[in-house]
Amino acid sequence: MRSVLYSLALPLAAAAIAVSPPVHPSPEGKGTGRWADAYASARRLVRQMTLEEKANLTRGFTRGDNVCAGNTGSVPRLGWPGMCLHDAGNGVRATDMVSSYPAGLHVGASWDKNLTYQRGVYMGKEFRAKGVNIALGPNAGPLGRTPLGGRNWEGFSVDPYLSGQLNAETITGYQDAGVIANLKHFIGNEQETYRRPYFGVEAASSNIDDRTLHEYYLWPFMDGVQAGAASIMCSYNRVNNTYSCENSRLINGVLKGELAFDGFVMLDWNAQHNLDSANAGLDMVMPLGGSWGQNLTQAVRNGSVSESRVTDMATRILAAWYLVGQDSPDFPPPGVGMKNLTQPHDPVDARVPASKPVLLAGAVAGHVLVKNALVEDTRRALPFAARPAMLSVFGYDASVPPTKNTDALFQLGYMSSQEMGQAVLGTARHFDQAARGGTIVVGGRAGANAPPYISDPLSAIQRRAAVDGTWVNWDLTSPDPDVNGASSACLVFINAMATEGWDRDGLHDDASDALVLRVAAKCANTVVVVHAAGIRLVDRWIEHPNVTAAVLAHLPGQDSGAALVRLLYGDDNFSGRLPYTLARNESDYSVYAPCGRGRDNTTSPQCDYTEGVYLDYRAFDARNVTPRYEFGFGLSYTTFDYSALSLAPEAGLCASAGNGTADLWATLARVEATVTNSGAVAGDEVAQLYLGIPDSPPKQLRGFEKVPLRPGESATVRFELTRRDLSVWDVTGQRWVVQAGTYPVYVGASSRDVRLTGTLVVVEGASA
Numbered sequence: 167m168r169s170v171l172y173s174l175a176l177p178l179a180a181a182a183i184a185v186s187p188p189v190h191p192s193p194e195g196k197g198t199g200r201w202a203d204a205y206a207s208a209r210r211l212v213r214q215m216t217l218e219e220k221a222n223l224t225r226g227f228t229r230g231d232n233v234c235a236g237n238t239g240s241v242p243r244l245g246w247p248g249m250c251l252h253d254a255g256n257g258v259r260a261t262d263m264v265s266s267y268p269a270g271l272h273v274g275a276s277w278d279k280n281l282t283y284q285r286g287v288y289m290g291k292e293f294r295a296k297g298v299n300i301a302l303g304p305n306a307g308p309l310g311r312t313p314l315g316g317r318n319w320e321g322f323s324v325d326p327y328l329s330g331q332l333n334a335e336t337i338t339g340y341q342d343a344g345v346i347a348n349l350k351h352f353i354g355n356e357q358e359t360y361r362r363p364y365f366g367v368e369a370a371s372s373n374i375d376d377r378t379l380h381e382y383y384l385w386p387f388m389d390g391v392q393a394g395a396a397s398i399m400c401s402y403n404r405v406n407n408t409y410s411c412e413n414s415r416l417i418n419g420v421l422k423g424e425l426a427f428d429g430f431v432m433l434d435w436n437a438q439h440n441l442d443s444a445n446a447g448l449d450m451v452m453p454l455g456g457s458w459g460q461n462l463t464q465a466v467r468n469g470s471v472s473e474s475r476v477t478d479m480a481t482r483i484l485a486a487w488y489l490v491g492q493d494s495p496d497f498p499p500p501g502v503g504m505k506n507l508t509q510p511h512d513p514v515d516a517r518v519p520a521s522k523p524v525l526l527a528g529a530v531a532g533h534v535l536v537k538n539a540l541v542e543d544t545r546r547a548l549p550f551a552a553r554p555a556m557l558s559v560f561g562y563d564a565s566v567p568p569t570k571n572t573d574a575l576f577q578l579g580y581m582s583s584q585e586m587g588q589a590v591l592g593t594a595r596h597f598d599q600a601a602r603g604g605t606i607v608v609g610g611r612a613g614a615n616a617p618p619y620i621s622d623p624l625s626a627i628q629r630r631a632a633v634d635g636t637w638v639n640w641d642l643t644s645p646d647p648d649v650n651g652a653s654s655a656c657l658v659f660i661n662a663m664a665t666e667g668w669d670r671d672g673l674h675d676d677a678s679d680a681l682v683l684r685v686a687a688k689c690a691n692t693v694v695v696v697h698a699a700g701i702r703l704v705d706r707w708i709e710h711p712n713v714t715a716a717v718l719a720h721l722p723g724q725d726s727g728a729a730l731v732r733l734l735y736g737d738d739n740f741s742g743r744l745p746y747t748l749a750r751n752e753s754d755y756s757v758y759a760p761c762g763r764g765r766d767n768t769t770s771p772q773c774d775y776t777e778g779v780y781l782d783y784r785a786f787d788a789r790n791v792t793p794r795y796e797f798g799f800g801l802s803y804t805t806f807d808y809s810a811l812s813l814a815p816e817a818g819l820c821a822s823a824g825n826g827t828a829d830l831w832a833t834l835a836r837v838e839a840t841v842t843n844s845g846a847v848a849g850d851e852v853a854q855l856y857l858g859i860p861d862s863p864p865k866q867l868r869g870f871e872k873v874p875l876r877p878g879e880s881a882t883v884r885f886e887l888t889r890r891d892l893s894v895w896d897v898t899g900q901r902w903v904v905q906a907g908t909y910p911v912y913v914g915a916s917s918r919d920v921r922l923t924g925t926l927v928v929v930e931g932a933s934a
């Protein structure tokens with residue numbers, strides 16, 4: 167078994183042209199389990215519809231009375247109102263009177279399932295209040311194959327397990343609030359370079375072997391389907407040379423077949439190239455009729471699409487609507503709060519007072535402290551002494567941008583619509599890596615929204631200074647600022663921006679690094695804060711003796727400055743952990759550049775995922791490359807001890823194959839450990855479990871629990887390992903299998919700070 171799997175894991179030969187075999191027919195939604203009632207209601211309503219009415223459900227229409235990213239048709243004859251579809255990532259986009267939540271990457275850095283669920287619920291309530299039926303998120307793709315990916319920050323983590331857990335919490339939260347989640351982008355949407363076909367050049371083809379597909383890119387989508395995601399958005403790119411939205415192997419075969427997905431598959435905007443996508447399993451086209459327009463009914467009449475396929479589309483769409491309770495008479499009319507902001511309108515205030523603590527806690531939780539040096543015998547740079555006498559603040563990222571806009575790109579300062587057009591192609595232009603127009607709380611375009619306010623670092627520090635009597639100096643523009651020699655501490659704020667439509671040009675920029683070094687040359691206690699829409703390297707300055715502390719502050723949303731001040735002054739403790747590996751050099755990543763860049767003569771860009779699942783820490787571990795800060799790392803103001811590892815069963819498990827999806831979620835093993843706060847202040851520890859699966863990367867994340875602990879307090883952390891957690895994908899058998907072998911279990915504070923080690927043994931046995 168072992169050697170068979172190993173050979174199956176071999177990557178695609180780069181020279182071979184990858185193909186995606188057709189899989190037909192498109193499985194009809196079954197409506198089992200949690201879907202049963204919703205399907206019964208949907209089938210009742212669909213039975214009364216004409217073909218035209220069913221087809222109208224599956225496509226978009228222009229509506230003058232709202233700015234929703236898309237609107238489905240309605241069926242007035244049967245009282246069905248249609249649906250408004252709208253973005254997404256950190257709050258309701260392109261409107262007023264909503265909140266700006268921490269962005270995906272920030273949530274990933276929190277490693278906090280409970281807070282992620284609550285964020286989902288409150289964000290979901292805001293979508294609902296605005297009359298948005300379908301929230302176009304969360305995001306499980308891109309995962310972050312290339313660290314330069316322009317949209318990596320919209321998702322939670324490059325690690326499929328962490329991404330999957332937090333996607334599941336978000337989906338449950340949205341749908342508990344009554345909004346249809348739309349898990350996107352399915353699948354292999356790993357770069358913005360060549361993201362769409364343009365001027366005769368096809369979109370990039372992500373050529374992914376079957377094992378890598380299952381164990382990496384599909385993994386978080388499995389969690390989403392398991393959590394009940396009512397819709398999934400297919401992606402712009404091709405996979406194995408077939409466009410994702412007409413890829414019957416992926417939609418019919420994997421999603422609706424293997425994963426038994428009962429929701430509907432929605433087109434990414436204008437990503438349809440072929441009416442036959444209906445037979446490949448696509449259920450809804452957006453923003454308008456796509457190539458199916460009026461032609462879908464025509465296609466049924468001429469026999470190229472069956473009416474039962476259209477009935478299945480309509481049933482899946484309506485079942486999603488019923489599943490989350492949108493048949494309730496108090497669900498707001500579609501798009502009611504989504505008026506054109508330049509026209510007179512009575513704004514619908516969607517914010518819920520009870521969300522305030524969740525917004526602030528979420529902003530706090532995604533900050534990762536990576537350096538905190540001793541500045542006196544026993545005192546570290548952070549937290550600040552109770553009342554610092556003098557603080558000096560530097561850097562373009564310390565204060566609010568001069569203009570408020572709905573998708574944060576204004577901070578870049580110079581992106582014209584022509585540049586945006588080129589950005590879609592993604593080859594011609596790039597922007598300065600830093601957004602110099604002010605602090606960033608989110609990345610750009612579909613994942614962004616407008617905040618009610620921005621609590622920026624400098625104002626939050628000044629508010630605190632007013633209470634404490636601290637003297638504050640600031641210079642946010644000079645590349646080489648003067649520093650008052652009496653400063654208790656100097657704070658330097660820099661950022662790294664990223665946006666949909668454009669991959670990043672690098673992982674650090676010289677101007678920002680130079681600013682840090684110039685301040686550090688003059689100030690013995692320099693604290694660097696980096697707002698970052700992705701991985702941002704720190705090696706140019708992290709070892710400078712005057713850089714006494716460094717914080718990766720990610721994208722905190724509206725309460726950015728307030729959250730930071732709570733952390734700097736020790737009102738709250740740092741509890742964020744890196745949801746990615748921070749390398750010393752760009753070249754340390756197993757995949758760095760987006761594929762196709764610089765190859766301007768290609769008309770069919772090919773991205774061979776020859777690295778398989780060896781990305782981020784899986785690759786650093788396997789190749790023995792030392793990172794600057796490893797996956798899962800983050801400092802705290804306290805310390806934690808780990809003890810008393812226990813594993814069950816102690817006897818060997820039997821090797822076996824899963825029979826279908828349901829038993830993949832059965833618990834096969836339990837692991838427990840005790841975590842104790844051994845320091846002097848309260849703090850949250852993120853206990854992490856990594857598993858060594860035979861013929862796989864040395865360690866893979868398979869559990870994490872965030873526990874709040876007072877000084878001296880202990881807690882038991884419990885991890886349940888499911889059949890899927892122990893399995894690899896057997897390409898020949900097309901099933902998940904638990905191989906015989908020895909599985910090291912590592913429990914600790916990061917992927918490299920292992921505190922406890924145990925072993926699970928799987929012996930040869932009869933198939934389950």
Ligand code: BGC
Pocket residue numbers: 235253254302350434435612
């Ligand atoms: C993006 C999607 C987004 C949609 C609607 C597309 O360009 O890729 O993520 O949901 O637009 O705004």
